[in-house]
Amino acid sequence: MSGRTYLGMPAFPVEAKASTKDERLRANLRHATHTIRDKRARAVGELDDWALLREAGKRIKDHTLRHLDTYLLQLEDRVTAAGGTVHWAADAAEANRIVASLVHATGETEVVKVKSMATQEIGLNEALAAEGVNAYETDLAELIVQLGDDLPSHILVPAIHRNRGEIRDIFRAQMGRWGRPAPEGLTDRPADLAEAARLHLREKFLRAKVGVSGANFMIAETGTLVVVESEGNGRMCLTLPETLISVVGIEKVLPSWQDLEVFLQLLPRSSTAERMNPYTTMWTGTTAGDGPRDFHLVLLDNGRTATLADEVGRQVLRCIRCSACLNVCPVYERAGGHAYGSPYPGPIGAVLMPQLRGTTSEVDASLPFASSLCGACYDVCPVAIDIPEVLVHLREQVAAQPGHGAERAAMKAAAWLFDHPAALAAAERAASATRAVHPRTLPLRPAKAWTDSRDLPELPAAPFRAWWKQHRTTRQEPAE
Amino acid sequence: MRVALFATCVNDAVLPRAAIATVRLLQRLGVEVDFPEQQSCCGQPQYNTGYRRQAEPLVRRMARAFDGYEYVVTPSGSCVAMVRDNYPRIGAKARAEGRGEELAAAAASLTPRVLELTEFLVDVLGVTDVGAYFPHTVTYHPSCHGLRVLGLGTRPLALLRAVEGLELVELPGAEECCGFGGTFAVKNPDVSTAMGADKIAHARSTGAEVLCGADNSCLLHLDGMLRRQSRGRGDAPLRTVHLAEILAPTEADPWSVA
Amino acid sequence: MSSRDAVLARIRAALADAPEPDPVVRDYRTAHVPGADVPVGHVPGADVPVGHVPGADVPVGHVPGADASTGHVPAGRHVPAAHVPDEHVAVIDLLAENLADYRAHVHRCTEAALPALLARLLAEHGSRSVAVPPGLPHGWLAETGEVRQHPDEPPLTARELDGIDSVVTTCRLAVAETGTLVLDAGPGQGRRALTLVPDHHICVVRTADQVVASLPQALPRLDPARPLTWISGPSATSDIELDRVEGVHGPRTLDVVLLE
Numbered sequence: 001m002s003g004r005t006y007l008g009m010p011a012f013p014v015e016a017k018a019s020t021k022d023e024r025l026r027a028n029l030r031h032a033t034h035t036i037r038d039k040r041a042r043a044v045g046e047l048d049d050w051a052l053l054r055e056a057g058k059r060i061k062d063h064t065l066r067h068l069d070t071y072l073l074q075l076e077d078r079v080t081a082a083g084g085t086v087h088w089a090a091d092a093a094e095a096n097r098i099v100a101s102l103v104h105a106t107g108e109t110e111v112v113k114v115k116s117m118a119t120q121e122i123g124l125n126e127a128l129a130a131e132g133v134n135a136y137e138t139d140l141a142e143l144i145v146q147l148g149d150d151l152p153s154h155i156l157v158p159a160i161h162r163n164r165g166e167i168r169d170i171f172r173a174q175m176g177r178w179g180r181p182a183p184e185g186l187t188d189r190p191a192d193l194a195e196a197a198r199l200h201l202r203e204k205f206l207r208a209k210v211g212v213s214g215a216n217f218m219i220a221e222t223g224t225l226v227v228v229e230s231e232g233n234g235r236m237c238l239t240l241p242e243t244l245i246s247v248v249g250i251e252k253v254l255p256s257w258q259d260l261e262v263f264l265q266l267l268p269r270s271s272t273a274e275r276m277n278p279y280t281t282m283w284t285g286t287t288a289g290d291g292p293r294d295f296h297l298v299l300l301d302n303g304r305t306a307t308l309a310d311e312v313g314r315q316v317l318r319c320i321r322c323s324a325c326l327n328v329c330p331v332y333e334r335a336g337g338h339a340y341g342s343p344y345p346g347p348i349g350a351v352l353m354p355q356l357r358g359t360t361s362e363v364d365a366s367l368p369f370a371s372s373l374c375g376a377c378y379d380v381c382p383v384a385i386d387i388p389e390v391l392v393h394l395r396e397q398v399a400a401q402p403g404h405g406a407e408r409a410a411m412k413a414a415a416w417l418f419d420h421p422a423a424l425a426a427a428e429r430a431a432s433a434t435r436a437v438h439p440r441t442l443p444l445r446p447a448k449a450w451t452d453s454r455d456l457p458e459l460p461a462a463p464f465r466a467w468w469k470q471h472r473t474t475r476q477e478p479a480e
Numbered sequence: 481m482r483v484a485l486f487a488t489c490v491n492d493a494v495l496p497r498a499a500i501a502t503v504r505l506l507q508r509l510g511v512e513v514d515f516p517e518q519q520s521c522c523g524q525p526q527y528n529t530g531y532r533r534q535a536e537p538l539v540r541r542m543a544r545a546f547d548g549y550e551y552v553v554t555p556s557g558s559c560v561a562m563v564r565d566n567y568p569r570i571g572a573k574a575r576a577e578g579r580g581e582e583l584a585a586a587a588a589s590l591t592p593r594v595l596e597l598t599e600f601l602v603d604v605l606g607v608t609d610v611g612a613y614f615p616h617t618v619t620y621h622p623s624c625h626g627l628r629v630l631g632l633g634t635r636p637l638a639l640l641r642a643v644e645g646l647e648l649v650e651l652p653g654a655e656e657c658c659g660f661g662g663t664f665a666v667k668n669p670d671v672s673t674a675m676g677a678d679k680i681a682h683a684r685s686t687g688a689e690v691l692c693g694a695d696n697s698c699l700l701h702l703d704g705m706l707r708r709q710s711r712g713r714g715d716a717p718l719r720t721v722h723l724a725e726i727l728a729p730t731e732a733d734p735w736s737v738a
Numbered sequence: 739m740s741s742r743d744a745v746l747a748r749i750r751a752a753l754a755d756a757p758e759p760d761p762v763v764r765d766y767r768t769a770h771v772p773g774a775d776v777p778v779g780h781v782p783g784a785d786v787p788v789g790h791v792p793g794a795d796v797p798v799g800h801v802p803g804a805d806a807s808t809g810h811v812p813a814g815r816h817v818p819a820a821h822v823p824d825e826h827v828a829v830i831d832l833l834a835e836n837l838a839d840y841r842a843h844v845h846r847c848t849e850a851a852l853p854a855l856l857a858r859l860l861a862e863h864g865s866r867s868v869a870v871p872p873g874l875p876h877g878w879l880a881e882t883g884e885v886r887q888h889p890d891e892p893p894l895t896a897r898e899l900d901g902i903d904s905v906v907t908t909c910r911l912a913v914a915e916t917g918t919l920v921l922d923a924g925p926g927q928g929r930r931a932l933t934l935v936p937d938h939h940i941c942v943v944r945t946a947d948q949v950v951a952s953l954p955q956a957l958p959r960l961d962p963a964r965p966l967t968w969i970s971g972p973s974a975t976s977d978i979e980l981d982r983v984e985g986v987h988g989p990r991t992l993d994v995v996l997l998e
Contacts, residue, residue, distance in 0.1 A: 017670045026674075032980035052766040062759035069749045082963070088742035140986060141977035157977050164978055190978040194986045201987065206896050222962035232934060232973040232988025239930045240896050250745065257962050261954040262766070268916075272976050275836060276916035279988060280968035281930070287965050289893065290929035301745045309752035311576075327980075330657045334674040370668060372661025372675070373528060374624035389569070395530030408534075411526050415534040418489065418520035419541055428493050449666035453673040454704030457494050464487050464496035468515045471503075 004151050005126070009341035011366035016335035025336050028163045033327045039273035040324060040380070046275070047265065056262045058384040061318035064255055065308060071220040071253045072299065078223025082285020084295040089247075091302050096127035098298050099212065099245055103133050106243050108209045114227060114234045115139035116214030117321055118247045118300055120152060120343035121356075124212070135212065136178075136204050138233035140197050147174040153337025153345060155323040156271055161336055164188040175200050194231075201233065211237035211292065215248045216320065217263060218297075221256045224284045225297070228267060228277045238281045244292035249300050251308075251317040263320060266382035270322035303356035312393040316351050318383040323348075325377035325387060331370055340367060347377035351390040359398050368394035428463040482512040484546050486554035486594065488696075489521035495696045501728035502555045502597060505612075508730070509605060518545040524562040529663045532570060536583060539567055543586035551604065552594045555724045557626030557695045560596040565629055567591050596626065597724060598635040598694060608638040613731040615645030619688040620723075621679065621702075623695035624657050636694055636723055643726060649686040653678070660701035676705045684718055694723040769951040770915055771829050829914045829951045833943075834996060836917025840971030841984045842992040849997060856906060856940060857881040859993050863938045865903035869894065871928025874906060878942070890928055899935035905989075906940045907933055910966075911948045913956045917971065919943065919994065920956065922964040930967050939989040941969070944997050 009015065019025055044050050064071055076086045089095035103111060111128065113119065113135050125135040125146075137146045144159035145152050148170040152158030159167065168188040175182045180200045186192060213234070217226040225246060227234050238244060254263065268277045286295050308314050326332050326346030337345035341363035342353045350367040359365045368391050377387040399408065417424050450456065483506065487499040506513050522542060523535030542563070546552045554560055568591060571584030601607055620640060626632040640648050659665070659675025666672075680702060683691045691706075693699045699720040706718060719737075729735035739747070834844045847855045860868060860882055867886040870879065879887055888894060888902055908926035909919045919941050921927045926942075933939050943949065950956050960966060973988030984990065 013668045013670065016668060020670045020674045028979070036976070036980040047767075047770060049766040049770075052763075056762060056764055056766055059760050059762045063762055066753060066756055066759055068753070069746050072746070072749075088740070088745050090741040090744050094741060138987075139977070140975050144977070157980055159977060160980065167978060190981065190983040191985060193978055194975055194983055198986055202900070205987070206900055219962065224962045230973070231975045231977075231986035233986070235930065235934045235967065236987055239934060250749075258954075258957060261952075261957050262764075264953055272982070274840070274970070274982075276913075276918050276968070276970040278840070278970050278972065278974045280966075282962065282966040282968075284963050284965075287923070290923055290965050291931075299745070301741075301748065305745060305748035305752050308749060311756070314752075314756075330659070330675050331668070331671050334671050368530075369664065370671075372624070372657045372659060372664045372672070374657035374661065375628040376624075376655070376657070379628055392528055392530070392566075395528070396532050397530075399530030407529070408531065411529060411531040411534050414521075415523070415526055415531075415537060418523075419537045421518055421520055424520055449669040450704070452669060453708065454676075454701060455707040457700055457704065459494065460496050462496070464492040464499040465515075465517065467496055467500055468503075468517075472515070 004149060005123070006151065006341045006343075006363075009361075009363040011362040012335070012339050012341070012370040013366065015339035015341070015363075016370075019336040019339055020334050022336075024163070025161055026334065028161055029333050029336060031163075032157070032160050033333050036273055036327045040270060040327065043269040043273045043275065047269070053262055053265055054382055054384055057266050057382055058318060060254065060259050060262060061383055062315075064253060065251065065314060065317055068250065068253070068308065071255055072250055074220040075218055075223060075253050076299075078220065079285055079297055082223045084223070084285040084297055087296060087298045089298050089300050089302070092122035095122050095247055095298055095300050095302065096124055099124060099247065100128055100131040100133065102243070102245050102296055103128065103210055104131070106210055108133075110134040110136065110204075110208070111210040111212045111245075112136050112138050112204055112208040112237045112241065113142075114211070114213035114229065114237045115142050115158075116212070116247065117155060117343060118214045118249050119212065122247070122300065122302060124247065136201075138201050138204070138237060139229075140194065140231060140233075143197055143201070144170060147171065147178065151338055152343050154326055155321050155344060155346070155348070156326075157323075158343075161338070164190060164193065167193055171196050179203060205233075205236040205240055208237070208241045210243045210245065211241035213237060213244065213246045215246050215252055216267065217260065218248060218253045219255075219257050219260070220253050222284055224257070224282050226260065226280065226282050228264075228280045230272065230278045232279055235279055235281055238283065239291050241292055243294040243296070245296045245298065247298045247300055249302075250304055267320055267322055270324040270380065270382040307352075307355040310355065313351070313355050313390055315385050316348070316355060316390060318385055319348055319352065320383060322382055324380040324382065328376040328380050330374060330376070331372060335370070340370070347371060347387045348385070351385075351387055351394065354394050354398075359394070359401065365398050365401065368392075368398055425463075425465055428465065481510070481551075482514065482549070483551040483553050483600070484514050484516055484549040486519055486522075486542075486546065486552050486559065487515065488554055488556045488559045490697050490700065491555065495700065495722070498555050498696050498722035498724050501722065501724040502553070505610060505724055505728040506553065508728075509601075509607065509610060511605070514549070516545045516549075522559045522562045524559060524566075525662055527562065527566055527570070532573065536570060536574070539570055539583055540586055543590045546590060546593070549593065551600060552590070553597055553600045554594065555597045555694065555722060556697070557596050557623050557630055557632065558697060560594055560599075561625035561629035563594045564591055596630055596632065596694070598632055598639060599630070601639060601727075602635045609642035610639065610727050611730060612643045612727045613645055613729055614643050614726045614735055616690050617647045617649060617688045618690045618692050618726065619649045619651040619683055619686045620654070621651055621658060621683070621691060621693045621698065622654055623693055623698045626694055627655060632694070639723070639727060640692065644731070646726070649688050651686060652682045658698045658702055660698045662697070665701055672701070673705065676701055680705055680709065680718075689717060689719070690721045690726070691718055692721055692723055692726055696722055767952070768954040771825065771832055771951040826949070830945050830949055830996060832951075833912055833914035833917065833949055836914065837971065837994050840917055840974070842917070842971050842994050844994050844996065846996045846998060852942070852995065852997060853878055853881040855995060857883065857885075859940055860885050860904055863904060863991060865938060867902045867904070869899060869902045869905040869928070869932055869936055871905070871907050871926055871932055873925025873927075874908065875926065879906065890932055893929070894932075896931060896935060899931060902936050904938040904940065905932055905936045907942070909941050909943055909948060911950055911956060911959055912943045913950055913953060915952045918956075919969045920960060921967045921969065922961060924964070930965055933967065933969070934988055937989055938991045938993070939969075940993040940995065942995045942997055
């Protein structure tokens with residue numbers, strides 16, 4: 001089981017300092033994100049009503065969140081009526097306890113898992129290991145992460161930081177410890193690597209009695225759960241075991257069956273840049289003779305209701321985990337996913353984790369600042385989450401915490417100066433003070449952070465105000 | 481037509497050439513330009529760093545300084561974006577906090593009148609050929625706020641294409657952020673610099689003499705890196721120049737480096 | 739207090755002052771495949787992206803039976819795809835093109851020629867055994883000769899399925915714009931495991947009445963109470979350098995027969 005966790009991660013800039021200098025990581029991330037970026041643009045470009053779909057997706061989510069209690073109760077009713085059992089978990093610990101006790105009740109000591117952000121978020125694998133249950137990740141990228149005793153660094157492709165050669169090495173070294181070893185002479189061809197994963201996991205699928213999943217969508221109207229995937233490992237885990245346990249965040253509910261016509265257009269094109277992902281499984285409770293006999297749905301809060309209470313921050317709960325924002329983010333591309341200190345990296349992680357976990361830890365307090373506010377994330381977000389707006393909103397929360405006194409004083413001094421033009425003009429004239437009034441470099445220790453890599457600007461002989469005073473009388477003529 | 485110039489604090493204190501060029505350009509086009517001296521900073525550094533309440537006095541000051549002008553023109557996309565996107569938010573939050581309508585009203589009165597330079601030229605004056613002369617190879621970086629918040633689109637490129645003597649070359653990865661990002665540049669200096677280095681590499685790959693932008697704060701960051709890079713090296717000369725400084729010169733009154 | 743009550747209470751507290759958001763508007767297209775009155779979106783050889791509809795003058799389709807205030811059509815309400823025959827040809831062509839684009843092998847044939855085609859496809863794959871779902875039309879596998887047929891009655895175990903080379907099924911419907919087959923475990927389709935464990939899946943689509951243009955046309959025809967499997971090409975992954983490669987856990991070969 002993985003010994004690595006995100007606990008005690010340093011602030012974003014500290015971790016990013018190392019990753020910006022890791023040439024291989026930079027090359028892997030650049031290659032992968034640029035590949036998918038261009039493909040996404042083409043996939044989205046095929047639909048001339050994308051903006052309308054995006055707006056509909058946004059509004060469906062906002063409507064759902066506004067009536068979340070109603071839709072969750074409806075969902076619970078329909079899932080129960082269809083033969084499922086619904087559990088409610090207020091936090092990660094409770095969700096882990098529920099899943100562990102459900103697994104214990106089957107008498108099994110291993111489960112196969114579909115890739116699931118919710119179970120990453122709550123640390124389910126580690127919790128099950130502590131209870132004597134082995135959880136096998138079956139998504140290719142999750143498998144790479146698990147075999148490599150690594151941490152995920154991307155929502156869609158948790159092993160995006162690994163290139164094909166590294167993946168081959170991990171498979172060769174580690175597969176044998178977990179089950180069927182890698183084939184002799186395994187190459188780094190992606191098709192061969194996929195074949196190795198197929199062979200390694202097939203035995204686990206065939207003997208598995210318990211499957212664990214998340215879900216992309218839950219339909220309140222019908223009690224249907226939806227999992228989209230590519231490889232077929234999801235179908236294996238959702239279909240072959242006798243017991244299925246799905247851990248799903250409460251914000252994943254959608255009101256109606258029809259709503260899928262919007263989200264099944266938005267998600268695949270934004271995520272894997274496909275018209276449709278290879279496999280989608282939809283199930284409603286249990287079906288005699290087809291799939292698991294027991295189905296348990298664990299509805300997870302774990303900070304979501306606190307996020308829901310924030311009038312600016314609640315829009316983050318629209319997120320459908322497509323990861324398009326990661327793939328266009330210039331900061332993510334250079335810092336890598338691990339710097340974000342959670343399974344949710346990139347722009348969405350920077351607005352989600354400080355809300356789910358609060359901003360008390362160093363890394364969570366630094367996340368709202370891990371952005372140049374360039375807005376590329378908002379542009380590609382299929383549910384129009386204004387990530388820059390939420391980042392700035394969260395910066396305000398962090399800035400109000402202890403430890404920001406010096407920065408606050410500097411900002412206040414600058415604001416005072418700018419609100420007193422006479423003093424400002426005097427300050428501008430005083431060359432020695434010029435740097436101090438430069439608003440973009442004010443917040444303390446800025447000079448070094450700036451000048452480590454950049455020259456300071458050469459200051460003008462006189463500020464614009466002085467030029468204006470000399471030239472204002474000739475304003476109707478070409479100024480000399 | 482009489483307009484107010486919002487020079488912006490960065491141009492006023494550090495890079496006055498862009499503001500001077502804006503005045504000369506507008507005057508050449510027959511526009512009467514005022515510089516209300518009560519203006520200072522739009523408050524973007526405070527707001528974007530999480531000090532919204534400290535930006536509020538500057539919102540009031542901006543609204544007062546530019547009261548009565550039909551148009552407020554500024555050679556800075558990010559400052560326009562601050563006014564257009566965030567002043568209404570500041571007003572709405574003040575209202576929600578029970579502090580009345582004053583800030584919301586100030587934002588509402590000012591916001592629709594503030595235009596970025598290329599918006600004013602193309603949309604209000606209806607010109608793309610401003611009679612400029614700039615015999616150099618130029619590549620254009622559309623800063624993020626101009627590109628994505630304001631949606632300046634092809635306006636800057638249309639203006640550049642009409643400049644006599646100018647050869648415009650396409651910047652690879654133009655839509656990517658340069659890494660400035662206000663206080664981001666000092667709070668995350670390593671990532672900021674990595675982004676800037678890629679932007680500069682792209683600009684150098686074009687062979688252009690001039691990396692043009694419409695936002696001097698981005699150019700400040702890139703220029704700082706360029707000068708640091710080229711110190712003691714034989715790199716081909718590449719310099720950052722604000723769009724206004726390219727649109728202002730004419731054959732009779734050409735651009736000079738000094 | 740139970741966690742259920744606690745979570746519900748937190749939700750209600752969080753939303754106490756929340757305004758009602760903008761109403762949902764469903765003004766997106768009900769299909770991107772052009773109607774009969776506009777040029778075909780993708781003409782082979784023409785430089786037009788698949789599924790793209792030129793111009794804003796294309797009439798947006800309307801879903802009959804929708805609730806005027808919410809735009810919702812209740813689940814299970816049958817909404818027939820309103821296609822004229824010419825358009826239906828374009829829809830089927832688009833289905834074939836999109837299936838092939840994601841590496842499915844597409845074949846077209848008549849009912850009479852189907853047994854021979856299925857026999858050929860099994861032979862070409864080197865299959866020695868084929869799983870047969872309940873309700874697969876009699877006679878479809880009449881010409882497969884040596885290939886051993888395994889009816890899923892009684893149900894085959896997962897390990898038994900793992901030893902079977904191929905499976906032949908029908909489908910519930912197919913979606914042209916996305917190149918998708920939908921199976922709902924109905925007659926000739928079998929339970930979900932049947933089309934998952936064997937490495938080779940041959941799916942027969944009746945083009946006359948099983949092909950719709952788009953997702954908005956597909957969903958009303960599906961019954962959410964049934965277990966549904968949507969298949970868009972063979973198993974694939976983008977997990978290595980975010981580049982797509984076909985063939986992981988599901989069937990690595992997908993043959994689709996468009997039955998005319």
